[in-house]
Amino acid sequence: MRKILVAVFAFLLFVGCYSSTTQGGLVGANSRQIMLVSASTMNESAAKAYVDTLKSARNKGALNTNPALTKRVQNIAKRLIAQVGTFRQDALKWDWQVNVIEEDTLNAWCMPGGKIVVYTGIINRLNLTDSELAAIIGHEIAHALREHSREQASSDQLKNIGIFAVSQAAGLDSGATNLLNLATHYTISLPFSRSHETEADHIGTELMARAGYNPNDAVVVWQKMSKIGSSSTPEILSTHPSNESRIKDLKEIAKKVMPLYLATK
Template structure:
C-alpha cells in the first residue's frame, strides 16, 4: 500500500506541509499530474501485458475488479480535487504482496496481495480503499512537491516494476516520473499512511464492507512478514504492522456506524461527505 513496500523498494521521500502548493507552483497541478500519470500507467500496463504478466481472467482478478467496481462510486462521491477521476484497476501476476495507486485513480494490485495473504473480499476492499485514499488525498502531488524541494531523482520505473513483478530489462527507461513524482516506489510518510488506512476503512464501510477487515489485513501481514522490530519502528517511513493495527482499532468506532447505516441505505446518492472525510482529505501530511 504503497501498501506493502516493506523494503522491496527503497527510496527517500520528502513529505512537508505545503508540498502540494510547491508542486502546483512548479506546474504539477491536479489536471496535468493526472494526465501524465495516465500516460505512464497505460505504457506500464501495455508492457506488463506484453510480458503476459497482466491478469484478466483468474478468480483473483475477478474478485479484485468486483470489489473495485463496487467501491468506485463511493470514492468519486468524496473526490474533492475538482477533477473527476478516470478510475482504473490492473491486476498483475506477481507473488509479491503489493498494491499501488497513481494520481487520478490509476491503480494496481498484485495477485500475491490476495493469494499469499488469503484475503477475503472485505480485506481486498481495505487494500483498495487505502490506495484510493492516497489518490483522493493527492499524496502523489505532495510527493511531487517534495521532489521539487529536494531535487530528488535517480530512480526509474524499472526499479519499481522489477521489485513488484519480477520483470526487468525493458522497463529501464520507462519514465522516472512514475516513481519520482507519483509515489509508486517511494514510501509515504507515517501520517500519510495512517490517513490512507483510515480513509480506506471509511470507504469500505460506506461501500458495505465490514471495516473490521482492515484490522485483519494487517494481522495477516504480521503472520506473513513481521516488521515489528525496533529498527523498523525508528527508521522506517511506514508505521509498523502493529502500529497500523492499533490505529485502525482506535478508528473503528468512528466507521462502524457508517457501515451499519450504509448497509441499510445501499444508495450512493444518499451518501454525504462527513466531517471524518474532511479531516482525512484536507490534512497536509
C-alpha cells in the first residue's frame, strides 16, 4: 500500500511540475519541461550571484570600462527584450540588467530573471556587427526565457546528483545552503544540453528577427565560432561546438523567421 501511495504522490508531483515555460512563437519553442526547483529560488540565487559577479568585475576595474561599447550592448539588448512577450508576457516585467565585463573570453550569458553579461572578448575577437551581437544576446536571453538553468537544476534534483547530492549527504538544505551558487553553477559553469542549445538558437533567432536584425547573421556568428580551433573552443559553445548540423539548422530557422525581419523594414 505504501508503495502505491508513493507512486501516486510521485505521479502527481511529476504532472504538477510538467509544463512549458514559454509560448511557442513562430519557431514552436514550447515543449514541456520538468520544474522541481522553484522559479523564486532560481531568481533569488541569480540576483545574488549577479551582484557578486559585478562586484568582482568592478573591483578588478573591468566593469563597463568602455561607455560607448556598454551603451551599444545595452541598446541591442533593449531591442531584443522588447520582443520577449512573444514567448512569455511576464518576462517584459523582469528586472532586466545588462553589463559588459572587460575580459578576453568568448562568452556571454543571461541568468534567470534577465541578468545579462557580455564579455568584451567575444565582441572584439569575433569582430561582431550589431546584428551578430544581437544573435549572441538573443541566444542567451532565450536560455533565460525557457528557464534552462532551472530545468537543469530540477533534473539534477530529481536524480539527486551534483549540488543536491552533496547537500543531502551533508544533511543540509540545498535550497538555502547553495542559494548563491545555484544560478552560477547552472547558468555559467555547467554546459547546457544539446536540446537546450537548439531551443536557444531557435528562440534567439526569432527574437533578433522581430527586433529588426537580419536572422541570417545568426548563421554567420556560428560560422565564425566554428573556425576557432578545437583546442580553444569558446565557452559559449559549451560542450556542443558549432558543427555543420547546427549551422544547417540555423539556416532553416533564419529562412522561417525572415518574414518577421522583413516586416520591420
